[in-house]
Amino acid sequence: MKILMVCLGNICRSPLAEGILQHKANEERLNWTVESAGTNGIHIGESPHHLSQKIAKQNGINICNQLARKFEAKDFEKYDKIYVMAEDVMTDVKKIAGKYFNVQKADYFLNELHAGKNEDVPDPWFGEEDGYIEVYDLINKTCDAIIAKEVIKKN
Numbered sequence: 001m002k003i004l005m006v007c008l009g010n011i012c013r014s015p016l017a018e019g020i021l022q023h024k025a026n027e028e029r030l031n032w033t034v035e036s037a038g039t040n041g042i043h044i045g046e047s048p049h050h051l052s053q054k055i056a057k058q059n060g061i062n063i064c065n066q067l068a069r070k071f072e073a074k075d076f077e078k079y080d081k082i083y084v085m086a087e088d089v090m091t092d093v094k095k096i097a098g099k100y101f102n103v104q105k106a107d108y109f110l111n112e113l114h115a116g117k118n119e120d121v122p123d124p125w126f127g128e129e130d131g132y133i134e135v136y137d138l139i140n141k142t143c144d145a146i147i148a149k150e151v152i153k154k155n
């Protein structure tokens, strides 16, 4: 199973989602590859934001080796599931993917926590450290829900 997490810059939210879900999947011995990308391409090649790195590290998750890349249409061929962090990201994903967009594969990440609500993970980019902590907790809870659903399916 290959999963892609997508936000705008691929430096704040989706690197956390990648790191946290990969960590939990490994703990459950699930054969999952979790990666991430951004739709705006502004930060290509950069490491995750230092506050995302810091909060992840405080929680035992290492995201410092990730590098930002831009989401591309062919990601719909490479991944089984594409989670988007917010409505503006979904709009971009549809635009970039064009004919490759697959409604079966793409979903709002937070729908795994609050089904069908299409909620946004708030963008912590302009804020302070408390925003990153809040986003970490929300992403962590949602990753727990994704893993719990998978474990129930397996048993």
Ligand code: 4NP
Pocket: 007, 008, 009, 010, 011, 012, 013, 014, 038, 040, 042, 123, 124, 125
């Ligand atoms: P992210 O946050 O989408 O969670 O990585 C952002 C980072 C950078 C920008 C926007 C959002 N930016 O416009 O540079």
